[in-house]
Amino acid sequence: MSSRKPEVKPTNIELSCTEIGGLWGIYLQESMTVCFLTYFRHHLQDGQIVPLADEAFQIAKNRMDKIKKFFQAENFPIPAAFSEGDVNLTAPPLFHDTFTLSFLYMMNRLGMINYAFTASNNVRLDVLDFFNECIHTTTEMFGKAVRMMLEKGIYDRPPKMNYPEKVEFVEKTSFLDGLLGAKRPLNAIELSEIFFNIERNYFSVIVMLGFAQVMEDKKLKEHILRGKKISESQINLFNNLLMQEDLLGTVPISMEVTGSTVSPFSDKLILSMINILNSVDIMLISHALSLSMRLDLTAHYTKIIAKVMSYSKDTFDIMVEHRWLEQPPLTIDRKQLLQS
DSSP states (O other): OOOOOOOOOSOOOOOOHHHHHHHHHHHHHHHHHHHHHHHHHHHOOOTTHHHHHHHHHHHHHHHHHHHHHHHHHTTOOOOOOOOGGGBOTTSOOSBOHHHHHHHHHHHHHHHHHHHHHHHTTOOSHHHHHHHHHHHHHHHHHHHHHHHHHHHHTOOOOOOOOOOOSSOOOOOOGGGGOOSSSOOOOOOHHHHHHHHHHHHHHHHHHHHHHHHHHHOOOHHHHHHHHHHHHHHHHHHHHHHHHHHHTTOOOOOOSOOOBOSOOSOOBOHHHHHHHHHHHHHHHHHHHHHHHHHOOSHHHHHHHHHHHHHHHHHHHHHHHHHHHTTOOOOOOOOOOHHHHHHO
């Protein structure tokens, strides 16, 4: 029997499940971001975008280093995540320079949501400080991306609406109607959710188009194109809703895919990105559903969630089949221990 004593720590507050899950998930996402930005930075020629991409790359690397220190201090295994082997820098540019700006905008917009949610689940103060720092730097980077997109004329602002003249309260239960007969106008919250769902799905369409264009495996290409169609159907649905409200539809992202057919990314990295986009879509469509107060909107969102969940399940199965899906940390299987 070993007589070695455990290492003495200044404090012995171990990571809880929320801190482990948050740090583990963010490490994988930042590792993925590093891979994409490594490739984008290699081909970038726009002198305005290069410094912003460099800053975002360094932020992601620093976050990974800090998470490594958390895990090493706890003798916790570092996730395999992604590496230089998942990026092919010899491949020609797959996206035009402005897509890097769209990527930074969208990833930081989603990051603000993700980091705030993750921070709210943490109670160990050093981990909480780390996520608070992530929220701060992500918000700053988002603002810089928006500012540059406005300067370049590629940012489509959310729809405007008239200011109300006075405070009003709901007087009729028909406020919830919308499936049949007359519908009340969209409220500000519903309109915001529709706009950002269109914007997010346009981003997904561009990403899926690029991935499908360079994918050699026919089955994987078909799966990617199926995801692209799901995003396109959401765009069409939401734009039609806006047109029915006498509001113009929106096309926030221009064509940003080049003619390259050489894949710059591993199939694992591509499918992992799609897996994250699926998770985000389910989360944000559910959020929109919870805030919508017109029954036709709730019906639409419910159908969309079912489609995306089905596609997400198939993506999951593909990743498991190819051993591309790294398993999140599990609790101890007590039943197996008792049976041994």
